[in-house]
Amino acid sequence: VLLRQRLIVTGDLPATASATDEAYDRELMMAVLHFQHRQGLTADGIVGRHTLEELNVPVASRIRQIAINLERLRWLPREPGDRYIQVNIAAFALTAVEDGKAVLHMRAIVGKPFHTTPVFAAMLSYLVVNPYWYVPDKIFKQKLLPQLRRDPGLLARMHIRVFSDWGDNGYEIDPQSIDWATVDAESFPYRLRQDFGRFNELGVIKFMFPNKYRVYLHDTPHKQLFDASVRNFSHGCVRIEKPMELADYVLKGDSYWNDARMLEAIDTGQERIIDLQQPLPVYFLYLTAWADDDGVHFRDDIYRRDRRLAAALP
DSSP: OHHHHHHHHTTSSOTTSOSSOOOOOHHHHHHHHHHHHHHTOOOSSOOOHHHHHHHTSOHHHHHHHHHHHHHHHHTSOSOOOSEEEEEEGGGTEEEEEETTEEEEEEEEEEEOTTSOOOOEEEEEEEEEESOOEEOOHHHIIIIIHHHHHHOTTHHHHTTEEEESOSSTTOOEEOGGGSOGGGOOGGGOOOEEEEOOSTTSTTTTEEEEOOOTTOOOEEOOSOGGGGGSSSOEEESSSEEESOHHHHHHHHTTTOSSOOHHHHHHHHHTTOOEEEEEEEEEEEEEEOOSEEEETTEEEEOOOTTSHHHHHHHHOO
């Protein structure tokens, strides 16, 4: 009965529904599913621990959360453009908008708490088919080198090559000639590059918008990670669920590119840069509350940014 009353108040259960029926029927289950959808929870219709916690968040806390995010919306341009891409970091989601309407929506993977994805705006100007992945120094030091000390054959299985540097005069080095057990992470003189292919950490397409954070959107071979409800697994860049669909969106109006030609470009196994005829705005937002046709949505404050903003507001 308490669950029914709670969901009627928030509009998840119709006002015409019984507020005193003790049965957990299909109508109530659909209301729980709708509530879970608005909270970004796994929609299973079961009032488990996480769903119960969200049901018990005080109204005053939700009002404050809405106020905080209204302040964030105030920072955005009043005219974002006729066509643009919006990444909501807190919602792990990317939305493509055209003429004020969402025309494409997909799940996204954002940065870990210690590798946060920043809030900023940029212009998407080109995409790269079959990109190389140049292993960042931080990933090499913190993740790859400890694994190489235990398993020197890892680079070959990951299709990663070692080069003297990134310059034109750089030459390839046999990784077996390096004693990884004695390598000093701080003075390692070489550079690592992963070959292109569907195994590549960037997948088969990356979307580029030059920015000081070196953040971009890209495909990923780890598709199973999109099944998680909380998706903060990256080192700052954003992995996207539907790269081909996004490529269709950003290349709209380019008479040459279609799905067949894009697949043909991927199948060549060669890196290729495709410039956009019309650059598109990309907005990285951090919204833990927003409204749409389904009602008001709330998300966890994964980077603990709400608290800092709340302290600055009257």
